[in-house]
Amino acid sequence: MFAFQLSRGLKNKKVRLKFKEDIEPQEIFLDSLAQKKEEEFGISEKKFEVPLLKKILQGLLIFALALILALFAKTFQLQVIENKNFIALAEENKFIIHRIQAERGVIYDQNLNQLVFNQPSFDLICKKAELPQDEDEREKILKEVSGIIADDFENLKKKIEEVKDTPQVLIAENLDQQALIILETKIKELSGFQIENNMVRDYPGGPSFSHLIGYKRKTGERTGLEKSYDEVLKEKPGELLTERDAKGNLISQEIISLPESGKSLVLWLDSELQKKIEEELKKGLKTAGSEIGLAVAISPKTGGVLALIGLPSFDNNLFSKGITEEEWQAIQEDPLDPIFNRVIAGRYPTGSTIKPLIASAALEEKIISPNEKINCQGKIMVESKDVPGRIDTYHDWKIHGWTDIRKAIAQSCNVFFYTVGGGYGERNGLGPTRIKHYLSLFGWGDKTGIDLPGEVAGFIPDKEWKKETFDEGWWDGDTYYLSIGQGYLKITPLEVAASFVPIANGGKLFRPQVVREIVDEEKNIVEEIKPKIIRQNFIDPRNLQIVREGMREAVTYGSSVLLNDLPIKAAAKTGTAETGRKEKGEKIYHNWITVFAPYEDPQIVLTIVIENIKGMQPAVQPVAKAILEWYFTREHNF
Numbered sequence: 097m098f099a100f101q102l103s104r105g106l107k108n109k110k111v112r113l114k115f116k117e118d119i120e121p122q123e124i125f126l127d128s129l130a131q132k133k134e135e136e137f138g139i140s141e142k143k144f145e146v147p148l149l150k151k152i153l154q155g156l157l158i159f160a161l162a163l164i165l166a167l168f169a170k171t172f173q174l175q176v177i178e179n180k181n182f183i184a185l186a187e188e189n190k191f192i193i194h195r196i197q198a199e200r201g202v203i204y205d206q207n208l209n210q211l212v213f214n215q216p217s218f219d220l221i222c223k224k225a226e227l228p229q230d231e232d233e234r235e236k237i238l239k240e241v242s243g244i245i246a247d248d249f250e251n252l253k254k255k256i257e258e259v260k261d262t263p264q265v266l267i268a269e270n271l272d273q274q275a276l277i278i279l280e281t282k283i284k285e286l287s288g289f290q291i292e293n294n295m296v297r298d299y300p301g302g303p304s305f306s307h308l309i310g311y312k313r314k315t316g317e318r319t320g321l322e323k324s325y326d327e328v329l330k331e332k333p334g335e336l337l338t339e340r341d342a343k344g345n346l347i348s349q350e351i352i353s354l355p356e357s358g359k360s361l362v363l364w365l366d367s368e369l370q371k372k373i374e375e376e377l378k379k380g381l382k383t384a385g386s387e388i389g390l391a392v393a394i395s396p397k398t399g400g401v402l403a404l405i406g407l408p409s410f411d412n413n414l415f416s417k418g419i420t421e422e423e424w425q426a427i428q429e430d431p432l433d434p435i436f437n438r439v440i441a442g443r444y445p446t447g448s449t450i451k452p453l454i455a456s457a458a459l460e461e462k463i464i465s466p467n468e469k470i471n472c473q474g475k476i477m478v479e480s481k482d483v484p485g486r487i488d489t490y491h492d493w494k495i496h497g498w499t500d501i502r503k504a505i506a507q508s509c510n511v512f513f514y515t516v517g518g519g520y521g522e523r524n525g526l527g528p529t530r531i532k533h534y535l536s537l538f539g540w541g542d543k544t545g546i547d548l549p550g551e552v553a554g555f556i557p558d559k560e561w562k563k564e565t566f567d568e569g570w571w572d573g574d575t576y577y578l579s580i581g582q583g584y585l586k587i588t589p590l591e592v593a594a595s596f597v598p599i600a601n602g603g604k605l606f607r608p609q610v611v612r613e614i615v616d617e618e619k620n621i622v623e624e625i626k627p628k629i630i631r632q633n634f635i636d637p638r639n640l641q642i643v644r645e646g647m648r649e650a651v652t653y654g655s656s657v658l659l660n661d662l663p664i665k666a667a668a669k670t671g672t673a674e675t676g677r678k679e680k681g682e683k684i685y686h687n688w689i690t691v692f693a694p695y696e697d698p699q700i701v702l703t704i705v706i707e708n709i710k711g712m713q714p715a716v717q718p719v720a721k722a723i724l725e726w727y728f729t730r731e732h733n734f
Contacts (some may be wrong), residue, residue: 196334201358227288311412364400384715399606443586449671450581457534505646506654517579554587
């Protein structure tokens, strides 16, 4: 039976045997099975023609070969092509460089009272690459962190996701003690988060010194002295090389470079005087019903800035330690603009403050002699050169009678300065070109060069500017108004104070200087910043003396008589500058005073401005008096 079936199977396979020399056992078995099934169930043997086991084995072989090839290719890539990169990464994992913290230099006043300190600050940082990849685990950590720092979970998540181009995100600045303690105990469990120890600037004086000192933020933004002397104050962190094994165990540590603290600044600033000016200026603003006032004091011997303050001011600690969005918005929306440093960047009409400078120019150009008098009858009437038949009238604030140059300064006689400035009758005046020339010699219309950022230059109008701006000529009235500090003239308070320094000291125009010395950690002098004279002897000292006498007479009987009972002799010039505005029918003025003292040997030039005064009230004189009375009765000054 078996032989018959085998014979039949062989016959049925004769075609296949043409291609094979031997018959495989599985073929005999399959043919027999196929015949049986065909007889019993009518199933053709063709259904069993494919050798299944062989196909499976072939597929497995191909898959294995492909896998081996892929593994070989990857091994080749890792060990040959990217070998150097991975060696470098391995070295980085083995050797880690840590920063050794150094301290930024601090700032002292002239008596070495420290005005700026460095304070430790702890921030929470998120390293995005180290956050868990698992979404649930990631959210769990974020929720825990948000609870610790009292921040909204969605806000925290958004803060991390929005930063695309940096590997780490600042999550929270200046962590409070409670949050810091909790984070320090859990930080190892909070994958992706790290506590970072920084130094922030602490400004104990806050608003009293903010316009002068400025601030430094963690983000790097700086203002004031923090900006202009950043290269001096800047610290240089050290570097520590740490070697660890594959398990993270410490092998060795090596200091690559030592940390270097920044140098410190010693200022000309008298911090007690600064605070006194702030105190009295606040009183003056309240009395005058104003909200904006400023003052600057300069040493006429050196040009050193003894005080510089503007009100309103701002707390620079907000910026150094982290300002909230609400606080920043409040500052931005404040119409008084407390961040604006008006002393160095505010431009104002000066009013009669200009008159000692015009007097110096008139004497120098021999427009008038020291004892020559002009009959000042309260106004001048001038026939218009532009409109035939029209008479223009220029008023004084009172009738002064016969007036020489000293009296003109002392009583602030407008008619006198109309005459020597613009000419009247048979007398020729300086004219706009010479007025601008002499004002420029005194430093008006140009930056003083003070070592603070943000200074702007004042503005002195001229014929060319008016033609370009308004497409009209220069009128006689323009010269008359310029002669008394009105019209288009705009000068900074710092320029005004600096211009009175050569009047006080006899002819030297100094560059105002805030920093006196650069010192090291032990307060040893590294560099002394010597006074810089911009120009000198540009006005005959005899003419300056005449002007000085006029300013002294302003105190003894003239417009600044309120200062006459000071413990020392002072010389002064006031100014009431029209703003062109009215409120309830009353004109609005900016009130000025510049005073130097003691008269015989000046130690201080003080300029004070109070903005937007209603009417002709002498708002600045009581402020100046209180400041100078205190200044010259202190133990070391009296």
